[in-house]
Amino acid sequence: MNVLLVGSGGREHALAWKIAASPLLTKLYAAPGNPGIAREAEIVALDVNNHGAVAAFCRDKAIDLVVVGPEAPLVAGLGDDLRAAGIRVFGASAKAAQLEGSKGFTKDLCREYGIPTAAYERFSDAAAARAYVEAKGAPIVVKADGLAAGKGVTVAMTLDEALAAIDACFDGTFGGAGAEVVVEDFLTGEEASFFCLCDGTTALPFGTAQDHKRVGDGDTGPNTGGMGAYSPAPVMTQEMIDRTMREIIEPTMRGMKEMGAPFAGVLFAGLMITDQGPELIEYNVRFGDPECQVLMMRLKDDILVLLNAAADGQLAHMSVRWRDEAALTVVMAAPGYPGTPEKGSVIGGLDDAGEGAEIFHAGTASKEGAIIANGGRVLNVTALGKTVSAAQKAAYEAIGRIDWPEGFYRRDIGWRAVEREEQQ
Known part of the structure; x- marks a missing residue:
């Protein structure tokens, strides 16, 4: 198979790393990519906002599947335009991508279909x-x-x-x-990330994780795109997964189908596990970042088989297998993040993360043969371990091998799960 991966972040590097391991793969292209993705794929200079140019590239290179990583191209209708050109896509339609593109849309869907979520109002x-x-x-x-x-x-x-x-x-x-803004009640509980692969009809559970949104240790400071994550999330017991499917995911799939926007792609439910059970905080229509990194590390199965099944409406016949180990990723960020990051500092020591660890590039660039920081969240240092504690130890040991004095990171990623393990 020839595959085109759209995106340039840590999520896409993790996807490229996993897709590149598939026996089904003939050639992997990536646009716009990054220096880490370049180790797994051929980087192509494509303007992904020019849907006609992307379609022409796909025809020229006989692309069998386009995998869209970020949300913005989906909201902009890239998937729709490629499908109209006869090109297979893993990713939601523009209408279905409103689940992330408009928080008000999602809240209204919850209200209509009785999906548990915080009370809210919309304002313009x-x-x-x-x-x-x-x-x-x-x-x-x-x-x-x-x-x-x-x-x-x-x-x-x-x-x-x-x-x-x-x-x-x-x-x-x-x-x-x-x-427009959505104002909603504050929910108390423990947050979790829950993923499903979807084909318009079937939603196949695809792992759990817990993200760390605050920039500072102890969950302090402003919200970010995510400073680290681990998988699986202990709070997502099988009972909680079953309830989430029954009370949140299945009504969403039914509602989207009834409004003529069947959801196909990856559905990422940000949840608050309250005393009453799971409540939806928000939906995303792509793999989380940095949750994708820990999911790809733990996934036993061939990701291309699963993405193909989603694109072809065949998920009812599929299952997903996971490694027994936990995975944990730590984000290394540039000074100034989550405000305006300082770019250009040189990063060394990226060639040896250690056994069971991977370094995914999120915001890097190549300059005169060196890797430099080129964004806010720059690296995702990811490791496997028998427990979250062991994965945490391996990830921080891998960070110790990286030569980037300017980079900063949280030192407590996985703290909730580590506390649970210590109490057992």
């Missing part, structure tokens, strides 16, 4: 949103409705913080994504 007017927040009080959650690269959500612990978040949305901090 700053004064009305501020009045609602002042009446409700804090803690409260303010979300830019559209895509904001993981930075449009404020979990406001004070009224002033909530009002500032509303102002930021309507003042254009998040561009068009903040033209």
